[in-house]
Amino acid sequence: MPRLTLNLLGPFQARLDDGPEIAFPTDKACGLLAYLAVEAAHAQRREYLAALLWPDQPENRARHNLRQALSSLRQLLGDTDESPRPFLLVERETVQFNPASDFSLDVAEFVALTEALRQHRHQAPERCLPCIRRFQRLAALYHGEFLLEPLAADSELFEEWALLKREWLRRLASEAFAALGNYHERRGELALARDAAQRLVDLEPWREEAHRQLMRLLAAEGKRSAALAQYETCRRILETEFGAQPAAETQRLFVRIRAGDAGSEGPPGRPRGELLSVPPLPRSPAPFVGRETERAELAEMLANPDCRLITLVGPGGIGKSRLALQVAEEQRGLFADGVAFISLASVTHAELVATLIAETLRLPEAAHITARRLLDQLRDKELLLVLDNFEHVLDCCGLLSDLLRAGRHLKVLVTSQEKLRLQEEWLYPLQGLSYPADVASIGGPPEAYDALALFQQRAEQVQRHFSLSADVLSDVIRICRLVEGLPLGIELAAAAVGEQPCAAIAGALERTFDALESSLRDVFGRHRSLRAVFEYAWGLLTAAERDSFAALAVFAGSFEAEAAWAVAGVNRATLTALAAKSLLAFDGGRYSWHEATRQYAWEQLLASARVEQLRDRHGAFFAARVRDGAALLEGPSAQAALSALESDRADIQAAWSWAVSQRQIALLAEMVEGLRKFYRRRGPVVEGLRLLEQALALPPAALAPDFEARMRAAEVQLLGLQLRFDEGVESATRLIALGEGLGAPLVQAEGYLLEGQTLQQQGKFEAAQQAVESGLERLDALQTTEGEHRRLTANLLRELGNIALRRGDLAMAEAHYAAALELFRALEDAGGECAVLNNLGNVAFDRGEYVAAQAHLTAALALYRKLGNLPGEAKALNNLANVAADQRDYGVALQYYREALQIHQALENLPAQSAVLNNLGALYWELGLYAEARETYQQALAIFRECGNRQAEGETLANLSLVELQTGDLQAALRLAQEATAASQESGDVSNLANACTYLGKIHAALGQVAEAERGYRQALALRQELPHPGRLLELQVELAALTLRRGKSVQALADIAPVLVALENDEALEGAEEPYRVFWLCYEILRANADPRATPLLARARRQLLAQAARIPDAGLRRAFLENVPAHRQIMHDV
Known part of the structure; x- marks a missing residue:
């Protein structure tokens, strides 16, 4: 019997096998066949079919028409009484489409797919690759609406049946198009997404x-x-x-x-949290071949809600990494926060895995991230992590368990040569690629076998017209069988096709394999197969190529041709020849290789007498690279220099470790300054500290004191970035002692400077000042004014200015900064000059002198950018944002804060990030974005507490108390304000103590505790007398007058605000005020309570100013929040 294909979605079509479309005698014959096929699960009574299609005919006539239609259909379909599986089962009382016949029905397949979607176990069909494939098939089947052309227009019953089916199928198709549009849009496949969206619009x-x-x-x-x-x-x-x-x-x-x-x-995506910035997946060097079954099975596992950790386990060269990368690519678009591929091949310590994950995901503070903070940042993320080469870091399996417990929407795909042995682990052992037993067993095209397809693909790269023809097929099968379908073995063997026929390759492999069989009986079978391939590939190399291949094993990571020549003496022609043999890969100007290949090359190198010589050359080459890179890290080429050092990271570490093992102090001294700058900017800091610890662990006799001093200075700075301040102070103390032992006051002074900076970051201002002054004393004792002496003096003076600024002594801070600026300019030290300009901008800002502040900070920003100094640029941007925010230029302030935060996050500077976060939180508060303010303040508070900075902690606690006040949690607000008061008293921060007392007054007032509120305001007023920002004094006067009004003394309240009303005639009177429009509103309430005619004009003026200020906010959503969320603003806008 032929196969019947019946399509009812779109134009009605029926054909037998590949024949022409069947021409039916009438529309109702088509309708009868369509109805029977769609309802094939049940036999239909003849009288019902007759009434369905011929409702207006007498029963006898209708039955006659049915018999004629059935006869015609049987004839057209080729049904006879002898047919073993006829399409129509025609009985005396019933008719049924035979579900066991050989047919395909688009509607039946469509319905089966939707049922599979419904029953499939997954989180959501649009996040499930097997279901996306079903949606794609649904879209392909849906050529148009079901039975769009009327086949029985005179039958209301038939048309109603068709209409119900049509609407149901249309709805299912709409769901498919919507899911596909979103899926392709998330993947960036714009044309495919647009096609799906257009089809959805056409339908609905x-x-x-x-x-x-x-x-x-x-x-x-x-x-x-x-x-x-x-x-x-x-x-x-x-x-x-x-x-x-x-x-x-x-x-x-x-x-x-x-x-x-x-x-x-x-x-479209989930609204929860902020999306990650996951980088694109690595590019595959060649199109992926085969593994259809494995890919489908892994897709099913990833869709299963219970399966959250999959380990692709198998030996080296089996293709785990390539398969994982292909699976990752296929999963792209299914996870709201993306799919990240992270290679662990170069990771030497398990504790660096968290840092590498954070860096790949571009998380803030990546270089300093702890496991706990990583868990917090990934807790609500919908993410697939692909961790490649996990066998290097099996000690951090606990991190995976913690990640999976913390993040409900997180899934992990791991490749490893060993099981992880975790309770959450789902194992997927990977086998070699499929190949036939022999030529006779091939039932279709040879390329249907993955091993043969891969061989052909790779062989075509070296022999353009290669094909799996009959004369080579048997030998190719023999090669694939010898290497047991191992992809790496197949690639290496195929690369030799340009030099030897397939028969010779297979014969050589057999001979090598037999030799290994006898000499390596204790080696696992597949590893023995790979070894045979390497032995064979080695045998094809010339003597010069063998020397070069082995020498290149000295590189720990990828390398450039320049490095290969300088270190190993390998020229470009030889590199090209090795790449042609698949022993090396070339991409983007750098050469790399499979780790199994490198291990084999390393064995060959160890067998030679060249290891130490090559490692010495390797160390000298990369020490010079670090030295030269360090010189560029302060200028306009800083980013390019950082990228170059990043590319060489593995070899820089190897060079350092070799120099430590050989006690090559001169080489280490050449590298230390560059490593300090590199790890400060790029991280992970823990890795930089580990390298320093390697050298510092050498016996004292091996360490030159001046070199140890340079390492201690680097150590203090890196410890500070990790917020390990106590250890930093200890290391600075050792540096001071080293300087004393060397009789080197400059070293001592640097130690005191670093100690002071570390203590200042903790808010320990008294101890910090003592340390810095000790450094100046050491320098004063010297009878010299040479460059380094003056530069250190300038830095110490600047640090004294920083301490005075943090303590609120603006005059003292300005004096120290002015002295430092004079020295830096005399030295023509542009870096020091712009740093002091930035500091002077802060002094002017704290005085409320905004024009002067902007001038200093703009000059500093220009200098920082000219120098390519990103940390300095971020500081200047942050301070310019403060000026803009205080002048209510919120749009500009928000832009500056975000730019500053982005730079600090890229540089992984945790303390600097916390300062910007605190300022950004204040801006959110002023805009009425209280949830955002709370979250941002809490991030800053966590950092301040981790580093023990009580001064900054007190400031942030006070800010949080205001947030809770505005959102109505008065008890939480009171507790936070009290904590802020205690922290500010402890740190001696008078300005923040005044703020905390003010906030206590506001909170007590909201609680109806008038006496306590007045006490808080009067304490703040007393403190404010000696502080800048007169607008804050006006605020306190009005708050006290409002309390007087609450006591029923409206006339007294009016008298109390008389000087405020006079001050308000000056538009600049409220500069520096925290809530200027609350001042207007409270004055208005007092005037209105006294029936004072000045009330309405004052309110109108406040509304005009408020609207003018709102107009400077470019974003409509922010503008609306500013006008509607802030209580005083809302009251001013809506009071009539």
Whole structure:
């Protein structure tokens, strides 16, 4: 019997095998066949079918028509009484489409797919690759609506049946198109996403989110006019069909696209938390071959909600990494926060895994991240982590368990040569690629076997016209069998096709394998197969190529041709020859190789007498690279220098470790300054500290004191970045002792400077000042003014200025800064000059002198940028943001804060980040974004507490108390303000103590505790007399007057605000005030309580100023929050 293909989605089509479309005599014959096929699960009574299709005919006539239609159908379909599996089972009383016949029905497949979607175990179908494949098949099947052309127009019953099926199938198709549109948009496959969205709009023109998606996609493709036209289409349809306008979300998108913002809202995703910035997956060097079964099985496992840790386990060369990368690529778009591929091949210590994960995911503070903080940052992320080569770091299996427990939406795919032996682990042992037993057993094209397909792909790269023809097929199968389908073995063997015929390759492998069989009986079989391939590839090399291949094993990571020549004496021609033999890979200017290949080359190198010579050359080469890179890290080429050192990280570590083992102090001394700068900026800091510890662990006799001093100085700075301040002080003390032992006051002074900086970061100002003054004393005792002496003096003076500034002594801070600036300018030290300009900007800011502050900070920013000094640039941006925020220029302030935070995060400077976070929290508070303010303050507070900085802790606690006050949690606000008061008293921070007392007053007032509120305000007022920002004094006067009004003394309250009203005639009177519009509102309430005619004009003036200030906020959402969320602003805007 032929196969019947029946398509009912779109134009009605029926054909037998590959024959022409069947021409049916009538539409109702088509309708009868369609109905029977769709309802094939049940036999249909003849009288029902007759009434269904011929409702207006008498029963006899209708039955006659049914018999004729059935006869015609049987004839067209080739059914006879002798047919073993006829398509139609025609009985005396019933008719049924035979479900056991050989047929395909698009509707049946469509329904089966939707049922599979419903029953499949997953978190959500749109996040499940097997279900995405089902959606893709659904979309391919849906050529149009079900039975769109009427086949029985005179039968209301038949048309109702068709309509119900049509609507049901349309809904299922719509779900498929929506899922596919979102999936392809998340993957950046814009054309495919647009096709799915367009099909959805065609099916359901009123579906507004589909129109939005088309607008986004067209804009992202640069088709702005088409995107705007799509909005107009949507608007017209909604108005015509429903008399409605597009939703606010659609209108916002329209405005953004019109303004030139190509789809900033991005693809749809979960609203929870902030999305990660996951980098693109690594590029594959060649198209992936085969493993269809493995990929499908892994996709099913990843879709299973219970399966959250999969280990791809197998020996080296089996293809674990390539398969994991391919699976990662196929999962892209299914996880809201992305898919990250992290190679652990170069990680030497398990504790660095958390840092590497954080760096790859571009998390803030990556270089300093602890396991606990990593768990916190990934807790709500929907992410697939692919961890490659995990066998190097099996000691950190506990981190995986902790990650999976903390993050409910996190999944991990691991490749390893060993099991992890974790309770959460799902093992997937990987075998070799499939190959046939012999030529006779091949039932189809040879390329259907993965091993043969891979061999052909690689062989074509060296012999363009290679094919799996009959004359080579047997030998290729023999090669694949000898290497047991091992991909690395197949690639190496295929690379030799350009030099030897396949028969010779197979014969050589057999001979090598036999030799290994007898000499390596204790080696696992597949490892023995790989060894045979390496032995064979080694045998094909010339003597010069063998020497070169072995010498290159001295490199710990990837390398450039320049390094290969300088270290190993290998020229470009030899590198190219080795790459042609698949022993090396070349990508992006650097050469690399499989770790198994490198291990074999290392064995050959160890067998020679060249190891020490090559390692000495390797160490000297990379020491020079670090030295030269360090010289560039302070200038405009800093980022390029950092990237170059990052590429050589593994070899830099190897060079340092070799120099330590050989006690090559001169080489270490050449590297230490560059390593300090590199790890300060790029991290992970723990790795830099480990390298320093290796050298510091050498016997004292091996360490030159001046070299140890340089390492101690580097150690103090790196410890500070890890917030390990107590250890930093201890190391600085050792540096001071070293300077004393050397009779080197300059070294002692540097030690005191570093000690003072460390203590100042902890808020220990008294001890910090003593340390810095001790450093100046050492320098004063010297009868010299040479450059380094003056530079150290300038830095010590600047640090005294920092301490005075933190303690609120602005005059003393300015004096120290001025002295430091004079020295830096005399030295033509632009770096020191811009640092002091930045500090002077802070002094002017704290005095409320905004013009002077902006001038200093703008000059500092220009100098920092000229020097390529990113940390300094971020500091200046942060301080300029403070000035803008105090002047209520919120849009500019927000931009500066975000730029500063981005730089500090890229540099992984934790203390600097905390300062920006605190300031950013204050800005969010002023804008009325209280949830954002609370979260940002809490991030800053965690850092301040970790580093023991009580001064900054007190400031942030006070800020948090204001947030809780505004959001109504008065008890939490009171507790925080009391903690802030205690911390500020302990640290001696008068300015913040005044703030904390003010906030205590506000909180007590909100609690109805008037006497306690007055006490807080008067304490703050007393403290404020000696502090800048007169606007804060006006605020306190008005708050006290408001308390008087609450006591029923309205006339006294009016008298109390008389000087405030006079001051308000000056537009600059409230500069530096924390809540200037609360001053206006409270004055208005007091005036209104006294029926004073000045009340209404004052309110109108406040409203005008408030609206003018809001107009300077570019973002409409921020502007709305500013006007509606802040209580005083809301009261001013809505009081009539």
